[in-house]
Amino acid sequence: MKKVLSFLILSFFFFYAVSNAVFAGTVEEEFKIEGLISPASPKALKSALEKKLEVKVIDLNLKSTKTGWPVLRVQFDSMVVSKENIEKVIGEIEDPAGHKFKVHHGPLLANAPILDEEQKAIAILGDTAEVFPNMKNPITDKVASVSRGEKLFVDNCAKCHGLSGNGYGTVAHGFTTWPRQLWAWNNTGPETDGYLFWFITNGRSDMPPWGLILSEYNRWDLINYIKTIKNPGE
Numbered sequence: 270m271k272k273v274l275s276f277l278i279l280s281f282f283f284f285y286a287v288s289n290a291v292f293a294g295t296v297e298e299e300f301k302i303e304g305l306i307s308p309a310s311p312k313a314l315k316s317a318l319e320k321k322l323e324v325k326v327i328d329l330n331l332k333s334t335k336t337g338w339p340v341l342r343v344q345f346d347s348m349v350v351s352k353e354n355i356e357k358v359i360g361e362i363e364d365p366a367g368h369k370f371k372v373h374h375g376p377l378l379a380n381a382p383i384l385d386e387e388q389k390a391i392a393i394l395g396d397t398a399e400v401f402p403n404m405k406n407p408i409t410d411k412v413a414s415v416s417r418g419e420k421l422f423v424d425n426c427a428k429c430h431g432l433s434g435n436g437y438g439t440v441a442h443g444f445t446t447w448p449r450q451l452w453a454w455n456n457t458g459p460e461t462d463g464y465l466f467w468f469i470t471n472g473r474s475d476m477p478p479w480g481l482i483l484s485e486y487n488r489w490d491l492i493n494y495i496k497t498i499k500n501p502g503e
């Protein structure tokens with residue numbers, strides 16, 4: 270009887286020591302993720318990561334993160350896996366649509382000023398009324414237009430431009446030119462209408478040409494909304 274008891278006590282301590290050693294290196298780490306481009310992306314990223322490495326995905330926060338970037342939170346044993354390891358594997362995982370994921374390191378740009386060339390473009394494009402016949406903002410019900418524009422923005426634009434307009438939406442990934450913080454246009458007058466309408470209609474680099482997708486009326490609603498976007502830090 271005594272023998273059994275001491276065996277039990279000993280094995281208890283043994284397991285206690287072993288489990289402590291196993292969990293001693295358990296850490297949690299956060300990664301900002303680029304390349305979540307389809308509704309299937311988050312699931313694909315999580316399961317591929319857990320399959321390839323001994324890590325536990327705790328959370329993939331797509332919406333309410335501080336910077337606008339999706340944040341992946343993982344738990345792992347630092348004696349078995351390293352942070353660099355995890356980052357490397359994330360870079361090797363392929364989204365179901367064939368795109369690669371990437372850990373984002375860039376700083377969040379805030380308050381990018383309007384460039385000289387854009388200042389000039391605004392001036393020039395303001396005069397191109399023949400090319401775009403209805404360049405004068407035709408909308409008269411401004412308040413209703415702004416709320417229609419907000420809905421259009423959330424549905425079509427926020428995935429790249431971010432809900433706040435900061436340029437860091439969930440799918441913003443590998444752009445040649447990163448979009449400006451849209452609050453650069455806050456409260457600007459009719460002189461910027463030509464430029465904004467032209468940009469939204471035609472797109473540029475990674476900015477889709479919405480002239481093909483949204484009606485002219487929708488695009489003006491969007492312009493009216495964009496002009497109400499404020500720098501959230503102010």
Ligand code: HEC
Pocket residue numbers: 387421422425426427428429430444446447448449453465468469473474475476477479491
């Ligand atoms: C697929 C990603 C993507 C989507 C979706 C998108 N944009 Fe863009 N947008 C961009 C990128 C990238 C740029 C910067 C392009 C450049 O400067 O060459 C940009 C630039 C802009 C600019 C010019 C900003 C400036 O200050 O010069 C405006 C205005 C704009 N987008 C409005 C919209 C609106 C409105 C929508 C929704 C209808 C939208 N965008 C949807 C990626 C996107």
